[in-house]
Amino acid sequence: MYLATLERLALGSRLKALSDHFYGAVDEVYQVRGARIESRWLPVLRYLWDIGPSSVTEVADAIGQTHSAVSQLSDKLVRAGMLRRRRDPADGRRTVLTLTDQAVSALGELGPIWCAVRRGISVSLGEHVEQLLDAVAACERAVQERPVAEAILAEHSQIMATPVEVVPYSPELREHFYRLNAQWLERYFRIEDIDRVVLTDPEHYILQHGGMIFFARLGEDIIGTCALLQESPGVYELTKMGVDETFRGMGAGKRLLDAAIAEFHRRKGRTLFLESNSRLKPALRMYEKAGFRLQPNIRHDSHYERADVYMIYEKPASAGKTPGAPGRRRRV
């Protein structure tokens, strides 16, 4: 499922889809069992059934919809003979909704179906329903306490006010080197032995072989890393590029890449290559933009199982040009 990869960005879509699915399933059950009710009616009817006659706004507040929605649904329910509307004698503005006798008896007969719904959902989804219910409840509360939009805007302001800086390796940052790389490795592949060794002791495997490690810092957070590994004199590999998932898209990767390329130039290296995987489209697009070119075949002696892409850096003709401008490519 593609949407899952977008995570928090597509929460709305996924919740909606799940929501529709549940509505649909329950409606199907009602229909098959001949219950003369629709799943969308349930909150209103059940509220009146549990609490007794109530005004439109009262119901709307309880079930978390607008008074218009309740009002319109009421029309339909009155037509279906489930509801009676009448003016509140004590307050002429209010409309009191009351279940008809027909509705009361219809709801009374629905017990086994509701029971089956609860059980069926539990059986079908197992413990995940509990998780879902808990999580939804927690989110409902959290969302009410602190509006999400506000929180996002605050984050945005902070992000925009703080530049992403690239800093070289220092021992106290070692743990971040593992953390940032483990994140994408675990998500897309699995951690190979060679990874674990290199990631836990980068000083030995990268720095002592004449390599270099960079970190991207945003304020106090270390949000990305990449390494320049010296394979043989003058031949460098760009590797271990990783940006924290929650900080993608703000150019940290590009900064790191630029820093690595600059370092490669400073050392007057001959060849700069990288190995990657075709599933990592955004990363490949970035490499492409920075001047790496896809090679027709993968490297003969690659030390990664997951490598199916081999790219070599080609020094841009005009060195001083601002990067990012040259011809766009649709597919990588």
Place this chain on the structure above:
Amino acid sequence: MYLATLERLALGSRLKALSDHFYGAVDEVYQVRGARIESRWLPVLRYLWDIGPSSVTEVADAIGQTHSAVSQLSDKLVRAGMLRRRRDPADGRRTVLTLTDQAVSALGELGPIWCAVRRGISVSLGEHVEQLLDAVAACERAVQERPVAEAILAEHSQIMATPVEVVPYSPELREHFYRLNAQWLERYFRIEDIDRVVLTDPEHYILQHGGMIFFARLGEDIIGTCALLQESPGVYELTKMGVDETFRGMGAGKRLLDAAIAEFHRRKGRTLFLESNSRLKPALRMYEKAGFRLQPNIRHDSHYERADVYMIYEKPASAGKTPGAPGRRRRV
């Protein structure tokens, strides 16, 4: 929030509400920051951005919507200058959707906002987002493997095929007495000391004082219980009535109540009373129907903190009458 009490029955409504909330929050952010995009566009645009030009159906499948939805959204996006449509030269039926240069650059500038969205949601909802994402993903999978409607119908058939039976206490059922009562106590109140004592040793506190305990059984599941406690000779208290949440609404409570009342009659008791709480509307409605009448004041020496309702059973005038028929009451 009333909906929360409906649990699995109102999942659809709650998910929809949450979904709308997220859409709204993100849209607000886009608008405040002047991004020329809407949150509903994101799945389509992001897919094309990640994967490259694709056909309508391809996109629809990936983002879990119908081709019509994608087609209609495409119209809008073309009008907004974000998308180009063209026939697939290789297959004349297909329409290939391609991002315009404007869209590519617009999306490219959205990085910090997306980052802020991810971070903002995390900050606002804390660890609950993770829970929510995990639960949603798990449910999506489960729902695909086994259709929910099917599972519900299966449960329903089983429920309808199996009658609810009332059985008397036996030692191996003791644990159920605690479990079934703890469930509603924990949900609506808290477990008082007196509860814990009585619930863990019902043989001593109820049976040895001349009381009686009933269980409701559905197939192999013990789904409800209630007790008849002898307070003094001829005076009985109906208490410890509890039905498993996932089995409510199938008449188990009523069966238990009838059994208790029958036992009371068999013993030729003088007085049968109960104490309850006004929050437990469905239960009160059931007591009312069975012949209990609300007393104006609560009991002077109640042993429960939560008791705010005191009801006494009044022997029906005509003993053989079918229950449930007499005059309905709106509010309890």
Place this chain on the structure above:
DNA sequence: CAGAAATACGTAAGTGCTAACGTATCTCTG
């Protein structure tokens, strides 16, 4: 107690999606 503000609710218009249908194109089969 008059007039302003708030509240309750219905109606209209708009949105985002689906289901159902129709048409063009492709693919499979004998």
Place this chain on the structure above:
DNA sequence: CAGAGATACGTTAGCACTTACGTATTTCTG
């Protein structure tokens, strides 16, 4: 290679909900 079936996709109608607005009625305030 003709024709049946499948596929891709646009269009229409409909649904559930929202926002915006208008109209009663009530409540507040000086």
